[in-house]
Amino acid sequence: MGCSIWTSRFNFGHLKAQSKVSVFFTMIIFFTYLFYCLTGYCDSLPRPLYEHQSVRNKLRFEDGSKNQRGARWNVSTLRELPGSNQLGIFPQDTRNGQREISSDRNRQQVEVAGNLSVSNNFGTKEFPQAIIIGVKKGGTRALLEFLRVHPDVRAVGAEPHFFDRFYDKGLEWYRNLMPRTLEGQITMEKTPSYFVTREAPRRVFTMSRHTKLIVVVRDPVTRAVSDYTQTLSKNPGLPSFQNLAFKNTTSGLIDTSWSAVRIGIYAKHLENWLRYFPLSRLLFVSGERLVTDPAGEMGRVQDFLGLKRVVTNKHFYFNQTKGFPCLKKPEGSSRPRCLGKSKGRPHPHIPQDVLLRLREFYRPFNLKFYQMTGQDFGWD
Numbered sequence: 001m002g003c004s005i006w007t008s009r010f011n012f013g014h015l016k017a018q019s020k021v022s023v024f025f026t027m028i029i030f031f032t033y034l035f036y037c038l039t040g041y042c043d044s045l046p047r048p049l050y051e052h053q054s055v056r057n058k059l060r061f062e063d064g065s066k067n068q069r070g071a072r073w074n075v076s077t078l079r080e081l082p083g084s085n086q087l088g089i090f091p092q093d094t095r096n097g098q099r100e101i102s103s104d105r106n107r108q109q110v111e112v113a114g115n116l117s118v119s120n121n122f123g124t125k126e127f128p129q130a131i132i133i134g135v136k137k138g139g140t141r142a143l144l145e146f147l148r149v150h151p152d153v154r155a156v157g158a159e160p161h162f163f164d165r166f167y168d169k170g171l172e173w174y175r176n177l178m179p180r181t182l183e184g185q186i187t188m189e190k191t192p193s194y195f196v197t198r199e200a201p202r203r204v205f206t207m208s209r210h211t212k213l214i215v216v217v218r219d220p221v222t223r224a225v226s227d228y229t230q231t232l233s234k235n236p237g238l239p240s241f242q243n244l245a246f247k248n249t250t251s252g253l254i255d256t257s258w259s260a261v262r263i264g265i266y267a268k269h270l271e272n273w274l275r276y277f278p279l280s281r282l283l284f285v286s287g288e289r290l291v292t293d294p295a296g297e298m299g300r301v302q303d304f305l306g307l308k309r310v311v312t313n314k315h316f317y318f319n320q321t322k323g324f325p326c327l328k329k330p331e332g333s334s335r336p337r338c339l340g341k342s343k344g345r346p347h348p349h350i351p352q353d354v355l356l357r358l359r360e361f362y363r364p365f366n367l368k369f370y371q372m373t374g375q376d377f378g379w380d
């Protein structure tokens with residue numbers, strides 16, 4: 001029956017066999033396209049530039065202005081935008097059940113899995129106005145994830161390592177790694193090895209002398225043990241901590257060529273940065289207080305960055321099992337999340353006399369660092 005309707009409506013009798021075949025295929029293509037559009041995929045086709053612009057012009061902040069610093073997006077306007085759901089603008093539409101920010105890689109997977117935010121599609125890629133330059137194992141990941149909760153902060157998840165490893169790729173390469181930002185939002189990245197890279201201060205200065213620099217510092221002895229723990233986890237055959245820390249165990253001479261020791265001589269590395277940047281461009285965050293009072297430390301960071309104090313006590317809860325503060329609602333998710341297993345892991349036992357000797361070694365450098373920064377971190 002269906003077949004007879006088909007033949008009565010579309011009588012191809014007068015056409016040659018070849019023409020019949022081409023009409024048949026044209027219709028298949030047409031109906032496939034129609035089906036595609038009905039299921040919503042046509043929205044992903046490229047649109048003319050002026051259409052993108054008009055979409056962008058539709059974006060307004062809640063107070064009615066455009067691009068105003070500190071203002072929030074008018075979410076209802078965004079919901080009305082064509083294709084907004086396909087862009088995954090609203091995290092609640094794209095939850096993927098992942099609870100831990102377990103690593104840089106996972107962070108990116110979370111983003112790729114559908115949590116593309118507004119700024120992934122609108123705005124421009126800018127050089128970072130602020131960089132977390134160190135220190136390794138200081139708590140840099142925690143700080144970056146806490147900052148990403150702020151609506152005016154957009155940050156790269158992975159460590160770009162531009163100013164130490166990939167400088168020859170050029171500044172445009174670096175800028176391209178950045179997430180898109182809207183006016184009023186700041187771009188950030190974190191690469192803890194910058195703090196100890198000799199060329200990094202000059203290179204960052206060349207990019208912009210106005211770059212704000214954040215250093216998360218932690219008791220250098222605990223930091224060294226944390227660093228050692230990380231290397232040990234990748235290489236279980238590693239010699240003992242004391243074997244690596246001392247040039248000679250009987251003389252008790254510290255081996256400063258071991259990076260786990262060298263990184264903790266903060267005063268020496270800071271001197272390098274102060275050749276290019278005034279102290280006012282640097283903020284020193286206490287890694288210890290970031291654990292005991294994350295909201296307090298975040299207050300200082302937001303002030304330094306010229307941001308409204310949005311990330312406060314209400315964003316954190318203390319996870320008893322992990323023994324660390326975790327986020328109630330990290331960026332792009334509405335579920336509580338702690339940092340991954342490699343953050344806040346147990347350290348191996350190091351003999352007390354070894355730790356005391358190392359503490360003694362660091363004392364003069366710590367005092368110098370307190371003087372230089374005007375802050376007493378209380379490690380001694």
Ligand SMILES: Nc1ncnc2c1ncn2[C@@H]1O[C@H](COP(=O)(O)OS(=O)(=O)O)[C@@H](OP(=O)(O)O)[C@H]1O
Pocket residue numbers: 135136137138139140141142192225226227229287290291324325326338339342343344345
């Ligand atoms: N909220 C929260 N959750 C988990 N871990 C936290 C947190 N805040 C600070 N820390 C401390 O961060 C230490 C890791 O520092 P980094 O992120 O700078 O490490 S890395 O250099 O990026 O590898 C990590 O070091 P370890 O304890 O040695 O694992 C933690 O002590």
